[in-house]
Amino acid sequence: xxxxxxxxVFDHIAxxxxxxxxxxxxxxxxxxxxxxxxxxxxxxxSLAQSEGRLQQIKGIGKDLExxxxxxxxTGTTSTYTELSAKYPPSLMELTxxxxxxxxxxxxxxxxxxxRSLDDLAQAARGGKIKDLPGFxxxxxxxxxxxxxxxxxxxxxxxxxxxxWPVAGELTQAIGRxxxxxxxxxxxxxxxxxxxxxxxxxxxxxxxxxxVMAAFTGHAYVAEVLARxxxxxxxxxxxxxxxxxxxxxxxxxxxxxxxxxxxxSHNIELRKLALxxxxxxxxxxxxxxxxxxxxxxxxxxxxxxxxxxxxxxALELDWIPPELREAHDEIELARxxxxxxxxxxxxxxxxxxxxxxxxxxxxxxxxxxRAARERGYEYCAITDHSKALGMTRGFDDARVEASIxxxxxxxxxxxxxxxxxxxxxxxxxxxxLDLGEQALAKLDWVIVSLHxxxxxxxxxxxxRVLRAIEHPAVHLMGHPSGRKIGARNAAxxxxxxxxxxAAELGVAMEINGQPDRMDLSDRNARLxxxxxxxxxxxxxxxxxxxxxxxxxxxxxxxxxxxxxxxxVLNAQPFAAFDAWRRxxxxxxxxxxxxxxxxxxxxxKPKPDNPPAKPPKxxxxxxxxxxxxxxxxxxxxxxxxxxxx
DNA sequence: GCCGTTTTCGGCCCGACTGTTTTCAGTCG
Numbered sequence: 010x011x012x013x014x015x016x017x018v019f020d021h022i023a024x025x026x027x028x029x030x031x032x033x034x035x036x037x038x039x040x041x042x043x044x045x046x047x048x049x050x051x052x053x054x055s056l057a058q059s060e061g062r063l064q065q066i067k068g069i070g071k072d073l074e075x076x077x078x079x080x081x082x083t084g085t086t087s088t089y090t091e092l093s094a095k096y097p098p099s100l101m102e103l104t105x106x107x108x109x110x111x112x113x114x115x116x117x118x119x120x121x122x123x124r125s126l127d128d129l130a131q132a133a134r135g136g137k138i139k140d141l142p143g144f145x146x147x148x149x150x151x152x153x154x155x156x157x158x159x160x161x162x163x164x165x166x167x168x169x170x171x172x173w174p175v176a177g178e179l180t181q182a183i184g185r186x187x188x189x190x191x192x193x194x195x196x197x198x199x200x201x202x203x204x205x206x207x208x209x210x211x212x213x214x215x216x217x218x219x220v221m222a223a224f225t226g227h228a229y230v231a232e233v234l235a236r237x238x239x240x241x242x243x244x245x246x247x248x249x250x251x252x253x254x255x256x257x258x259x260x261x262x263x264x265x266x267x268x269x270x271x272x273s274h275n276i277e278l279r280k281l282a283l284x285x286x287x288x289x290x291x292x293x294x295x296x297x298x299x300x301x302x303x304x305x306x307x308x309x310x311x312x313x314x315x316x317x318x319x320x321x322a323l324e325l326d327w328i329p330p331e332l333r334e335a336h337d338e339i340e341l342a343r344x345x346x347x348x349x350x351x352x353x354x355x356x357x358x359x360x361x362x363x364x365x366x367x368x369x370x371x372x373x374x375x376x377x378r379a380a381r382e383r384g385y386e387y388c389a390i391t392d393h394s395k396a397l398g399m400t401r402g403f404d405d406a407r408v409e410a411s412i413x414x415x416x417x418x419x420x421x422x423x424x425x426x427x428x429x430x431x432x433x434x435x436x437x438x439x440x441l442d443l444g445e446q447a448l449a450k451l452d453w454v455i456v457s458l459h460x461x462x463x464x465x466x467x468x469x470x471x472r473v474l475r476a477i478e479h480p481a482v483h484l485m486g487h488p489s490g491r492k493i494g495a496r497n498a499a500x501x502x503x504x505x506x507x508x509x510a511a512e513l514g515v516a517m518e519i520n521g522q523p524d525r526m527d528l529s530d531r532n533a534r535l536x537x538x539x540x541x542x543x544x545x546x547x548x549x550x551x552x553x554x555x556x557x558x559x560x561x562x563x564x565x566x567x568x569x570x571x572x573x574x575x576v577l578n579a580q581p582f583a584a585f586d587a588w589r590r591x592x593x594x595x596x597x598x599x600x601x602x603x604x605x606x607x608x609x610x611x612k613p614k615p616d617n618p619p620a621k622p623p624k625x626x627x628x629x630x631x632x633x634x635x636x637x638x639x640x641x642x643x644x645x646x647x648x649x650x651x652x
Numbered sequence: 653g654c655c656g657t658t659t660t661c662g663g664c665c666c667g668a669c670t671g672t673t674t675t676c677a678g679t680c681g
Contacts, residue, residue: 037664110678148672267667288666
C-alpha cells in the first residue's frame with residue numbers, strides 16, 4: 010500500500026462521514042491525516058510496523074495509527090468497510106464535481122438513487138434534480154454541464170511548467186488595467202509545487218468592474234464560473250481554473266499569505282494569532298472585541314499591508330512560500346533559524362547536459378557557449394551510454410574519441426571549465442554500462458536508471474546500491490526515474506540509498522526537466538537529513554532548456570529547504586573540484602579554464618526569471634502565446650485530481 | 653479523531669459566492 014493509497018482511503022472515509030452527518034472535527038481529522046500521509050517521505054506502511062512510530066507525527070493519534078496498520082495489511086479498515094456498505098465507493102467521484110459536495114451527493118443518492126456519473130447525467134437530463142430541496146434549476150443545469158465536461162476531459166492537475174506562461178500572460182493583462190498597482194500569483198503556484206490545480210491571482214488597485222472585465226473577458230477564458238465584486242473565477246480553454254481576488258492595499262500582504270497557503274500553514278498561523286489575542290484572516294491581523302451579527306467593532310488592524318509585517322507581528326521571520334507546508338518552518342521562523350534557500354544566482358554550473366552527439370538537439374560547442382552565456386564558471390557534458398541505443402549512446406571507444414572533442418571545445422570556448430562526463434546507464438543487475446578504462450578517463454560520472462524501473466523493491470534497491478558503490482561514480486541522475494503523470498517512481502528504498510550515498514560521497518541530482526523534477530521535494534528533504542549533497546541540473550537536450558528547466562530544479566530544491574552549501578554546483582569550481590576528487594575517488598584533476606571575470610556567477614540575463622519568490626512570473630517564454638493571445642492549447646493533464 | 657505553559661475533557665480557522673431562500677446551507681478555497 011502506497012502513502013497515496015492510504016491517504017485515499019482516509020479521504021473517502023472523510024467524505025462518507027460527512028454524508029453521514031458525522032462530527033465535522035472527526036471529518037477534518039481524517040482529511041488532515043490524509044494530507045500528512047500523502048506528504049510523508051517514508052512509506053507509512055513501513056512506519057506502521059513499529060508501534061507508536063506514526064503517533065509521533067502531528068495529526069496521527071493512536072486510533073489512526075491502528076487504522077493505517079489495518080489498511081497497510083489488508084487494504085481496508087473497519088470504519089471504511091462499514092461506511093462503504095452504506096455509501097457506495099462510486100459516490101466518491103461525484104463529490105469531485107464542481108458544486109457537488111458530500112451533502113448534495115447524499116441527497117442525490119438517497120432520494121434519486123444516483124450512484125454514478127451516468128446516473129447523475131440521466132437524472133439531470135430527466136429534470137429530476139431541480140425538484141430536490143436545496144437544488145433548483147441552476148444547480149441542475151450546472152451539474153449536467155460539469156458531468157459532460159468531465160466525460161470529455163477529466164479534471165486534472167497541470168505541470169507548473171505548463172502554467173508558467175499562462176500565469177505570466179494573465180498577470181500582464183490585468184496589470185494593464187488603469188489604476189492597478191499590483192498583480193501577484195499566489196496559491197500552489199507561488200509555493201512552486203510541481204503540479205498545480207488552479208491559479209490564484211491577487212490584484213490591488215483599479216476599478217473593480219474594470220479588473221473583473223479584463224479578467225473574465227481575457228481571450229484565454231472559456232467559461233466564467235463566478236463573478237462578484239471582489240472575487241471571480243474562470244476556466245481557461247486549457248481546462249485550468251483561475252480565481253481572482255481584488256483586495257485593498259492595506260490587506261495585500263495578509264491576502265498574499267492567506268491565498269498562498271498552504272492551508273495547513275495558515276491554520277498554524279491563525280492559531281498563533283489566537284494565542285496572542287489576535288485574529289488573522291485575508292484582510293489582516295487584528296485585535297479587538299468581536300460583536301454580534303458577524304460584524305466586528307473596536308477592531309484595530311495590527312498588520313496586513315505586507316507579508317513581512319504580518320509575520321513580524323506574529324514574532325516570526327518572513328517565510329519563503331516554498332517552505333509554507335507546515336513541516337517545521339514556523340518553529341524555525343520563530344527561532345530565527347530558517348535556511349537561506351539556494352537561489353539561481355548561487356549556481357556556478359550545470360552538470361547534466363546532452364549534445365547532438367547522442368540525443369541532444371544542439372552541438373557540443375553551442376551547449377558549452379550557452380552555459381558560458383548564462384554566466385556559469387563550469388559545466389559538464391554528459392551524453393548517454395550505449396544501453397540507450399535509440400539515443401546513440403557512447404560505448405568505450407566513443408568515450409575515447411570524445412576526449413579530443415572535449416579538448417577542442419575547451420580551446421574554442423574559453424572562459425568556462427568543461428568537464429568530460431557521461432550519463433552512464435545502471436544496467437538491470439547494477440553494473441555500469443561502460444568499461445573500467447573508459448570510466449577512468451571521465452571527469453564526471455552520472456549514473457541513471459532508464460530501464461527495468463518496475464523491478465521489485467529489494468531488487469532495484471540492491472541494483473542502485475551496487476551502482477553507486479563504484480568508485481568512479483559522482484552523481485545519481487534523476488534518482489527516482491519518475492515522469493510526473495506518466496510513470497511512477499521506482500520502488501526504491503530511498504532511505505537506504507541516501508544513507509549509503511552519504512557515506513560514499515555520491516551526490517543526488519535534482520533534475521529540472523519539468524515532468525521529472527526528480528528528486529521530489531520530499532525525497533530531497535529526506536536525503537538532506539541523511540547527509541547527502543546535491544546538484545541542481547537541467548538535463549538539457551538543447552540550449553533553450555538551460556535557462557528554462559533550471560527554474561524547476563531550483564523550485565524543488567527550495568521546497569526541500571536546500572541551501573547553497575547543500576548544492577555542489579552552487580560552489581565555485583575549486584571547492585566543487587575538491588569534492589569531486591576525493592577522498593575515495595580516483596578522479597583525475599581537471600585544469601580550470603582561464604577565468605577572466607570574477608569567479609562569482611554573473612548576473613542572470615534580464616530575460617531570466619526572478620530568483621526571489623515574491624516577484625511575479627516573468628514574461629511568457631512561449632512565442633506562440635506572446636505573439637497572439639489566442640486560447641492556450643489544452644496542456645497535458647497529469648494524474649492526481651484537483652486540490 | 654487529535655491535541656494539550658495539558659492531562660482524560662473541551663475546543664478545534666475563516667470568509668466569499670451561489671442558489672434557494674427570505675436568513676441560510678452548501679460548497680469552495
